[in-house]
Amino acid sequence: MNPKHFRTNQRVVIVGGVAGGASCAARLRRLSPSTEIILLERGPYASFANCGLPYYVGGVIAERDRLLVTPPEVLRERFRIDLRTRHEAVGIDRERRVVAIRNLESGECYEERYDALVLSPGAAPIRPPLPGIDLPGIFSVRTIPDVDAITAWIKQRHARRAVVVGGGFIGLEMVENLRHRGLSVALVEKLPQVMPPMDPEMMTPVHHHLFEKGVDLRLGDGVGGFRAGEHGGLVVCTEKGEELPAELVILSIGVRPETALARAAGLSLGERGGIRVDEYMQAAPGIYAVGDAVEVRDWVTGEWTLCPLAGPANRQGRLVADNIVFGNTRTYRGSQGTAVVGCFELTIASTGAGEKTLARLGRKYEKVYVHQAHHAGYYPGARTIHLKLLFDPSDGTILGAQAVGHVGVEKRIDVIALALQKRATVYDLEEAELCYAPQYGSAKDPVNIAGFIAVNHLRGLAPLAHWDEPRDGALILDVRTPGEVERGHVPGSVNIPLDELAERLSELPRGRDIRVHCGVGARSHLATRLLREAGLSARNLSGGFASYLMLPLRNE
Numbered sequence: 340m341n342p343k344h345f346r347t348n349q350r351v352v353i354v355g356g357v358a359g360g361a362s363c364a365a366r367l368r369r370l371s372p373s374t375e376i377i378l379l380e381r382g383p384y385a386s387f388a389n390c391g392l393p394y395y396v397g398g399v400i401a402e403r404d405r406l407l408v409t410p411p412e413v414l415r416e417r418f419r420i421d422l423r424t425r426h427e428a429v430g431i432d433r434e435r436r437v438v439a440i441r442n443l444e445s446g447e448c449y450e451e452r453y454d455a456l457v458l459s460p461g462a463a464p465i466r467p468p469l470p471g472i473d474l475p476g477i478f479s480v481r482t483i484p485d486v487d488a489i490t491a492w493i494k495q496r497h498a499r500r501a502v503v504v505g506g507g508f509i510g511l512e513m514v515e516n517l518r519h520r521g522l523s524v525a526l527v528e529k530l531p532q533v534m535p536p537m538d539p540e541m542m543t544p545v546h547h548h549l550f551e552k553g554v555d556l557r558l559g560d561g562v563g564g565f566r567a568g569e570h571g572g573l574v575v576c577t578e579k580g581e582e583l584p585a586e587l588v589i590l591s592i593g594v595r596p597e598t599a600l601a602r603a604a605g606l607s608l609g610e611r612g613g614i615r616v617d618e619y620m621q622a623a624p625g626i627y628a629v630g631d632a633v634e635v636r637d638w639v640t641g642e643w644t645l646c647p648l649a650g651p652a653n654r655q656g657r658l659v660a661d662n663i664v665f666g667n668t669r670t671y672r673g674s675q676g677t678a679v680v681g682c683f684e685l686t687i688a689s690t691g692a693g694e695k696t697l698a699r700l701g702r703k704y705e706k707v708y709v710h711q712a713h714h715a716g717y718y719p720g721a722r723t724i725h726l727k728l729l730f731d732p733s734d735g736t737i738l739g740a741q742a743v744g745h746v747g748v749e750k751r752i753d754v755i756a757l758a759l760q761k762r763a764t765v766y767d768l769e770e771a772e773l774c775y776a777p778q779y780g781s782a783k784d785p786v787n788i789a790g791f792i793a794v795n796h797l798r799g800l801a802p803l804a805h806w807d808e809p810r811d812g813a814l815i816l817d818v819r820t821p822g823e824v825e826r827g828h829v830p831g832s833v834n835i836p837l838d839e840l841a842e843r844l845s846e847l848p849r850g851r852d853i854r855v856h857c858g859v860g861a862r863s864h865l866a867t868r869l870l871r872e873a874g875l876s877a878r879n880l881s882g883g884f885a886s887y888l889m890l891p892l893r894n895e
Contacts, residue, residue, distance in 0.1 A: 346664055350375040352438050352453040354428040354600065356385030358649040359630030360459030361409060363656035368418045370664045377421045377451060378414070379428050379440060382482055385414060390649055392486045393509065396493075397516025406483055431456065431604035433623060455625055455663045458601060458614065459656065462594035462631035462647050471565030476573050477588040480509050489587070498522060498586035502575045504562050506533030510591035511682045514554055517589075518683075524554055525583050527575065529561035531891065534680070534687060538694045539891040540807075541727055541741045545682055552683050557581070594647055596632040609634040611645050618670040620659050627662070629655035636673035638760070639692040639738055640700060646674040677756040679749045686748040690756035691739030694729060705732040707792040707803065708882025710859040711785045713747030715777035722746045725889070728755070728765070728789040735764035735797055740789075747780070754786050765793035792860065792881065801867045804854040804878035806887050813852040816877075818866045819884070823858065829887060837862045844873050856880035856887070 351367060351374055353360045364378050378385055386409040394400045404410075414420045423440075429448070430439035437450045464479035466472060476496070478489050492498065501517045503510050506528035517524050526533070526549065532542040533549070533556075549556045561578045568574050568584055575583040596613040606622045607615040613634035614622050622628045631647035633655070651674045658669050679688040697704045707728050712721035724744035730737050740755040742748045758767055768790025775782050783791070795801040804813075815832035817824060824834050835843050837857070847853060853875055857863040860883040870877035880886070 346666065347371060347373045348375075349373075349454040349663065350377070350452060351455045351457065351663060352377045352379065352428075352451055353457040353459060354379050354438070355459035355461055355630070356380045357387065357389060357459070357461060357630070358652035359461075359656040360457065361386040361414075361656070362653045363457050363459065363629065363660045364414070364420050365409070365418055366657045366660035367663065368420065370660060374664070375421070376419075377423065377453075379426045379438075380422070380424045381427045381443065382484070383424050384483055385409075385411065385422055385424060387483055389481065392480050392483070393512035393516045396480075396486050396489055396513065397519040399516065399519065403483070403487075428600055431600065431626075433604060433626070436625065453625070455627065457656075457659055457663075458622065458626065458628040458632065459630045459652075460597035460600060460632045462596050462645075464590060465593045465595050466590060467592070469562060469564045470576075471567075471573075474565050474567060474573060476586065477565060477590060479590050480513060481594075489589075492587060493520065493522075496572075496586050500572075500585045501525075501587040501589065502527060502573075502583050502585040503589045503591060504575070505590065505592035506530075506558075507535065507591060507593065508678070508680045510589070511680055511687075513589045513591060514549070515552075515681065515683050517587075518552060518554065522587070525557060525575075525585070526554055527557045527560060527562055527577060527583070529559070529578075531559045533558075536676070536693060537687065537689060537741055538727065540886070540889040541687075541725065541743055543889040543891060544725060544743050545685060545687060548683060548685050555583075557583075594631065596645065598632055601628065601632070609643050611643060613645050615643075616671075619662050619667040620655055620671050621662075621667065627659045629659055635671065637692070638673040638675040640696065640702070642700075644674070644676075646676055648674075648676070648678055650677065672760075675756065675759055677752065679752065684745050685743060686745065687741075687743050688749045688752040689739070689741040690752050691737070691759045692729065693739055693741060694727075697729065697738065702738075703732055704729050704738055705793070705796065705803065706730075706805065706881065707789050707796070708860070708886045709785050709789045709792065710882055710885040711788055712781070713744060713785070714779055715781050718777035720746075724748055724751060724785050725885070726751060726785050726789055728768075728793060730765050730793055732797070735766055735793065737763055737765065737768070751784070751786050765790045765797070769794045792864075792879075795864070801864050801871075802878045803881045805881055806890055811852070813854050814848065815880075816847070816853050816855045816866070817884075818855060818857050818862050823884075827884070827888075829856075829884070832856075837866055840866055840869060844870070844875070847875055849875060851876065853877045854880050856883045859883045859885050 425443045501522045532539045563578045572586045609615045614628040630652035634643045637644045677690040709726040722745040726742040729739045737759045773784045796803045817832045817834045818837040855863040867877045867879040
């Protein structure tokens with residue numbers, strides 16, 4: 340960017356606020372005092388924290404005004420933005436460069452000219468045409484009026500029972516917050532796991548945690564319809580024939596890009612249903628699009644994808660503002676989907692591609708599992724982080740990571756997210772220099788440990804095996820102590836404690852695949868090295884018995 344190339348005295352119309360549109364408007368004003376900015380918002384609020392909506396329902400955020408990120412008066416007075424709430428863009432004339440607008444309160448229709456147009460329409464909650472879907476008491480969570488209606492309904496109906504349909508981000512947050520309000524909650528998820536973008540084994544601890552928190556978790560069962568209850572309230576009818584009574588239903592089964600305006604204007608839409616944009620976030624000459632409604636390139640796979648997250652939307656809005664003021668000088672690198680969600684005391688986070696995605700694309704990958712305390716084990720309060728790292732076996736390039744735990748999860752994923760953004764490798768994780776004090780971490784952080792395991796595999800020192808591989812006659816060697824084995828073991832496995840292994844090598848077959856495990860993978864690494872030096876074909880089962888316990892088919 341070059342300040343000499345400023346484009347001044349432009350008129351910019353922005354359709355839609357919240358993360359993408361509001362951030363674009365604010366950045367535009369910071370860059371150019373002379374730009375005329377018109378921000379159209381169909382709803383009553385242009386800049387609010389939609390990620391905080393479930394926590395307002397739960398009472399964690401007690402004051403409603405706290406949901407307003409930038410109050411309307413600040414946008415109008417400090418940023419001198421012509422903010423028009425309850426105004427909807429209903430048409431675009433690309434040749435004349437005008438937007439047709441309807442005032443939703445008065446019904447008046449009029450036009451506004453633009454030099455640059457920014458589309459930030461967002462995405463609408465999916466509301467499938469199921470029987471009874473329009474009965475009172477069935478809500479989605481997308482706007483402040485949505486949560487106003489939900490909280491009013493709970494109070495008026497003295498709601499005691501709720502059903503949440505869908506176990507994604509909003510679904511888990513609403514389950515937690517409705518429980519926080521004292522409601523009993525059933526969670527119905529059509530797939531056999533919550534958080535569908537995550538790999539299934541990583542959700543096993545989450546499923547157990549939900550059960551422990553008193554959630555009636557119904558996996559592998561979709562909703563077939565709704566009907567009114569005989570004594571008031573609602574009945575949720577599942578596809579398997581279950582009937583769940585409730586006074587309140589929350590639909591959280593995903594969102595769909597709002598593209599009607601773009602489609603009518605002849606803008607290109609992609610296979611995922613979003614607005615197609617180029618590297619400058621431009622959908623057509625003079626028209627940009629940002630946020631949940633656009634398709635962007637996946638940073639890892641290169642696929643076109645939808646990424647309905649606030650972080651990417653904010654960055655896109657900022658980038659578009661720069662391109663409007665300086666000309667198209669900044670390009671959007673793509674999104675890697677770094678995300679985090681809380682589930683009661685658990686934290687679930689991920690970045691990059693998951694194993695399901697890589698397998699679907701036929702991409703070669705390898706994986707490691709780490710189950711390690713979030714800080715030094717000798718310091719009080721250490722809690723386990725379950726971390727999965729995916730990487731390219733040809734050169735060690737990081738492809739993605741997922742983690743679940745009580746403390747320190749998002750810190751590790753953030754580190755790996757930046758490494759992934761820089762196309763770093765597992766060799767870089769091996770060398771990563773991270774903060775250490777006993778109350779914060781370990782001298783060998785879980786991120787380092789993941790790098791160590793991956794590098795040992797790539798160097799041939801301790802090749803990896805995984806529990807989800809076919810056994811194909813392999814011998815499963817358990818090197819834990821007899822006491823540990825008594826508390827739980829893999830059927831058909833052979834137990835030789837690590838401390839006895841060197842003297843008992845003759846008991847193991849030569850020429851047979853030996854897969855070694857301990858509790859979490861550390862002792863089995865020693866055992867694998869011992870066996871391989873003795874000429875035996877040994878591989879380390881990544882994550883040990885802790886990973887075995889996470890197998891979905893074994894637990895769910």
